Amino acid sequence: TQLLEQSPQFLSIQEGENLTVYCNSSSVFSSLQWYRQEPGEGPVLLVTVVTGGEVKKLKRLTFQFGDARKDSSLHITAAQPGDTGLYLCAGVSYGGSQGNLIFGKGTKLSVKP
Amino acid sequence: DVKVTQSSRYLVKRTGEKVFLECVQDMDHENMFWYRQDPGLGLRLIYFSYDVKMKEKGDIPEGYSVSREKKERFSLILESASTNQTSMYLCASSSWTSSAKNIQYFGAGTRLSVL
Numbered sequence: 001t002q003l004l005e006q007s008p009q010f011l012s013i014q015e016g017e018n019l020t021v022y023c024n025s026s027s028v029f030s031s032l033q034w035y036r037q038e039p040g041e042g043p044v045l046l047v048t049v050v051t052g053g054e055v056k057k058l059k060r061l062t063f064q065f066g067d068a069r070k071d072s073s074l075h076i077t078a079a080q081p082g083d084t085g086l087y088l089c090a091g092v093s094y095g096g097s098q099g100n101l102i103f104g105k106g107t108k109l110s111v112k113p
Numbered sequence: 114d115v116k117v118t119q120s121s122r123y124l125v126k127r128t129g130e131k132v133f134l135e136c137v138q139d140m141d142h143e144n145m146f147w148y149r150q151d152p153g154l155g156l157r158l159i160y161f162s163y164d165v166k167m168k169e170k171g172d173i174p175e176g177y178s179v180s181r182e183k184k185e186r187f188s189l190i191l192e193s194a195s196t197n198q199t200s201m202y203l204c205a206s207s208s209w210t211s212s213a214k215n216i217q218y219f220g221a222g223t224r225l226s227v228l
Binding site for chain 2: 009031033040041042043044045048088090092099100101103104105106
């Protein structure tokens, strides 16, 4: 069974701090996605990383896909209260069922003003 | 914009009742999914469907069934609701054929309480 381990599970920080969320697996993925879920809503895609070693930036968010395509990280610079939410990584496996994603359990981020 | 609509945001049901959760997507997606989300357990796949009248079991199908009579609609059925089915239920859809394949678009969720 393929698993994606996310860490930390919870993160509570002050506005302006930096943070990194990790997503690790022993399996190789063809691509990896990051979603954010706000309270009372469904997850919304932030980014997809496809190539090993790829780095993508979305304003203050930086996403990296590991060279071996087994891990990924999300770094937030100068966090703001609007970044509060549940961050989920999801992997697309080679040869997996059509369209199915392997989800991590999520990192719940709280940014205090 | 892709829109996935779940019929209810909140539902309260009694043990033993038959419960229907409805999901409609407006983007002609082939794939549709039902998940439940519980604290500490993340998103767990209940059932998915690749096409009309097609269904596949996910990781936790016990106690649930699904129906996909039309491409845009995917229903989750709790045949006899139990308290351990109290959860947040999320529906998602995706396209296998578009350039955005494998991206799942989620509804806002249905928070079900079984008393």
